[in-house]
Amino acid sequence: MSEPRSKLSDFGDAAIGLLPHRGPARLVTAAIETGAEFMVCTARFPSDNAMVSNGRVATYLTVEPAAQTAAVHLAALALDRNVDLQELSGFLTSVKNLTIHRPWLPAETELRVAVKPRGHARGLSKYLFEIHLHDALVCEGELSSFVQNELKS
Amino acid sequence: MDPRCIEIERTDAEFRYRLELAEGDAYFEGHFPDQPVLPGVGQLHLLTQALSQSLGQAVHWTKAHSVRFRKPILPESPCELTVQHPDAEGEVRFQIHSEEGLMADGRFTIAATAQDQGQKMTDHV
Numbered sequence: 001m002s003e004p005r006s007k008l009s010d011f012g013d014a015a016i017g018l019l020p021h022r023g024p025a026r027l028v029t030a031a032i033e034t035g036a037e038f039m040v041c042t043a044r045f046p047s048d049n050a051m052v053s054n055g056r057v058a059t060y061l062t063v064e065p066a067a068q069t070a071a072v073h074l075a076a077l078a079l080d081r082n083v084d085l086q087e088l089s090g091f092l093t094s095v096k097n098l099t100i101h102r103p104w105l106p107a108e109t110e111l112r113v114a115v116k117p118r119g120h121a122r123g124l125s126k127y128l129f130e131i132h133l134h135d136a137l138v139c140e141g142e143l144s145s146f147v148q149n150e151l152k153s
Numbered sequence: 154m155d156p157r158c159i160e161i162e163r164t165d166a167e168f169r170y171r172l173e174l175a176e177g178d179a180y181f182e183g184h185f186p187d188q189p190v191l192p193g194v195g196q197l198h199l200l201t202q203a204l205s206q207s208l209g210q211a212v213h214w215t216k217a218h219s220v221r222f223r224k225p226i227l228p229e230s231p232c233e234l235t236v237q238h239p240d241a242e243g244e245v246r247f248q249i250h251s252e253e254g255l256m257a258d259g260r261f262t263i264a265a266t267a268q269d270q271g272q273k274m275t276d277h278v
Contacts, residue, residue: 025183025192050179051198058201060214060261064194092193095220095259103213103266141217 008080009034015075016041018088019068024049027065028072028113039073040114041065045107052107059100059131062111062139066129067092069113070145074125078151090147093124098141105133123147158203158234168207168236172199172249176228191226196257200247204236204263211266215243220259224251232256239263 012031019026024046033040043065045057075088105111112132119126123146131139154160157178162169174180174191180199181189197220205212226232232251239245243264249257 020185020188021183022186023183024179025185050182051195058198058213060217061194061198064192067193089188091190091222091225093222095193095217098214098217098220098261100214100216103215103264 008036008076011076011079012039012041012072014079015072015088018075018079018085019071020087020089021068026068028068029110031072031076032112034073034076036077038114038116039069039076040112041069041072043068043111043113044109045105047107049107055107056104057107059102059105059139060098062105062113062131063092063095063098063141063143065111065113066115066127066131066139066141067143067145069129070115070117070125070127070143071147073115073117073127074147074151078149081152083149083151085149085151088147088149090145090149092143093146094144096142096144098139101136101138101140105138109133111138118142154206155199155202158199160203160207161233163207166237168204168234168238170200170203170234170236171231172196172226172234173231174228178228181228189228191228193220193222193257196222196226196249200234200236200249201263203234204245207236208239212263213266215262215264217259217261218244220257220261222257224253224256226251226256 012034027043115127115129180195236247
């Protein structure tokens with residue numbers, strides 16, 4: 001009798017471990033929900049992050065935890081396909097249609113980051129994203145990132 | 154003014170800045186340990202801080218129409234930022250160049266922060 005296959009949702013936290021970001025650059029803290037067509041993570045800006053000043057961070061900078069959440073989603077999909085990944089390597093390449101609903105956010109505060117894929121081609125992945133603070137939408141937009149790894153088994 | 158991003162010229166149309174970060178700079182901490190790269194949002198943060206200084210008031214973003222990060226910016230790699238004066242709606246266009254060519258460019262909209270909220274950006278240039 002074969003082992004039951006893991007669900008995609010089982011790979012969320014393992015996928016976070018594949019991010020190359022370390023120390024104050026690692027903004028994603030936990031995977032909340034994982035699916036083929038979405039990913040939700042929690043994130044926070046630590047007070048020792050270079051972009052935090054006077055205990056707050058400009059809201060447009062939440063593009064970074066959104067990009068990290070998109071990377072976690074890509075890594076979770078790859079793990080689900082049994083791709084042998086040691087670390088995910090990629091770069092944010094573009095941001096479009098960004099709308100910022102409040103100018104500043106407190107550092108060290110949990111944000112809810114939701115992303116939805118909108119297409120993958122030749123290493124380039126597009127995602128829609130929303131950032132919430134205490135159930136209030138604070139930022140939304142579209143990002144693209146380039147991933148250097150081969151993500152197909 | 155942040156020594157990493159210094160205004161070197163201003164004209165009626167634009168500000169120009171010199172951007173250079175040392176290898177041990179806080180922006181590279183953890184991004185990434187084996188391959189330090191200035192985060193895209195770090196570029197935008199430095200640019201926005203410099204623009205606030207040039208305008209003489211704190212500003213924040215309200216929208217970004219399109220921003221492209223075309224090539225990674227590495228430590229000790231001097232770049233030149235060109236930022237157009239905000240128009241009457243607060244819209245700003247920018248480009249970042251290095252010896253390698255165009256590194257990033259985009260278009261976003263700013264507003265004055267706090268007590269200067271209603272003031273037009275162009276009043277300060």
